[in-house]
Amino acid sequence: MSAAEWKKRCEAEWGLQDAPMPDSLDWKSLYEAKPFRRNLLRNPAPYGLSKDTPPPEPELCQVPTCGPPHFQPDGDFRGWTTSTEILPYDTSGIPAGAMVCEMPQYSWFYMEQIVDLKAEGLWEELLDDFQPEIVIQDWYEESQLDESIYQLHVKLLGADKSTVISEHTVHPSEDLSIYSHTWKEVSHVFCGYGPGVRYVHFLHRLKNQFMIEFFPTMFTGSSVIVRATKTRY
Template identity: 65%
Template sequence: MAEEWKKKCDQLWQLEAKGVSLPNNVDWKSVYEKKPLERNLLKNPSPHGVSHSTPPPEREVTGIPPSPDEPPQFEPRGDFSGWNTSTEVLPYDTSGIPPGAVVCYMPQFRWFSMEQRVDLKAEGLWDEFLDQFQPDIAIEDWYEESQLNSSIYELHVKLLAADGQTVIKEHTYTPIENLENYSHTWKKVSHVFSGYGPGVRYISFLHKLKNKFMVEYFGTLVTDSSVVVKATRSSP
């Protein structure tokens, strides 16, 4: 019966033809049921309830402070289940204010971080596949061109060892926005890890979004985040 499940996995992904070892000590029934290859391993990839297949929603700017009966909004709204979230309040930037000037309002910026950790063994992947074959690991994300600031998005992805701390490989992306041209579109972020070496057991996926409060709340959206382990590799 175990051999039958192993054969099903091989038929599904054509692994042996790609030089992948299929050892007998793997629970192939569990692997087949979890289908860890070619699927998104992140939970709740669109916590803001939007998709990059449609334009980002346009936000009406009213310039009206919140009602005294309701607390001001400082963080984004959405369903963030599956994500570990945190907020970093940034100091006010007073560098452009001349001495003696009276300032009624100043923008207060914050980073809103969302992180997930993927346990590759728990998802159904096996040691020989990760260590010897070293499949491509594709990362994708889409963030809104919100124009709040020249820096509104960061991505930090780490391939971690079995201790959950040692970094084997990492990718960081910190773009600078062009504030002169307003197009309000989704921007795609992608990266493929390959040839990263043996020992990878976890993936830490963290992105940061900048929001602003000045009379009203203004946020940056993200959507369709994904971590996909491929049934192929681009490095020999």
């Protein structure tokens, strides 16, 4: 097909009749990149789990394991930048003089990715003028290890990767009085964010517990999806 035919095909299949579509772009390559309605995050389920299946129940070993504390979960985290923050023991509720044999220790496990929107097939005129919706979704395990087990912070960044144009933060509290071991959804739609967006910085952290054995809080189905929907002002 000719360049004009590839452009027309992109316009029709993606519903971009009102979007800026410069003739200078390589529309065949953009069509093959399929920048819309696909997950732009790499490796969205490092534990190999699906939100359509309940998270597995923790398995307790018959014989307690020996060895140093384990603060980072096991999984295939390729595509993610990871780090661990070990939290100090919480001794606030222990009476003076009490003997403590074992206490749980917690850690935050950080996972983050930066999505290059232009590298994924989006173009500057589209991001600046049309400002398509950028949809964020995540699913975390209701592990009930603590009242705070999950945090999400997503930022839309400029070309320098440091200018924050828009951001969204989630820090829910868990109800520990009811046992409900399931997946919990977190989602947000960025729209009307203004010109200049070139990157999406996706960061979440989940709390783990070590007390003789290691108990993680898992996640699955993380996604950053661009929809060919024009921002309405």
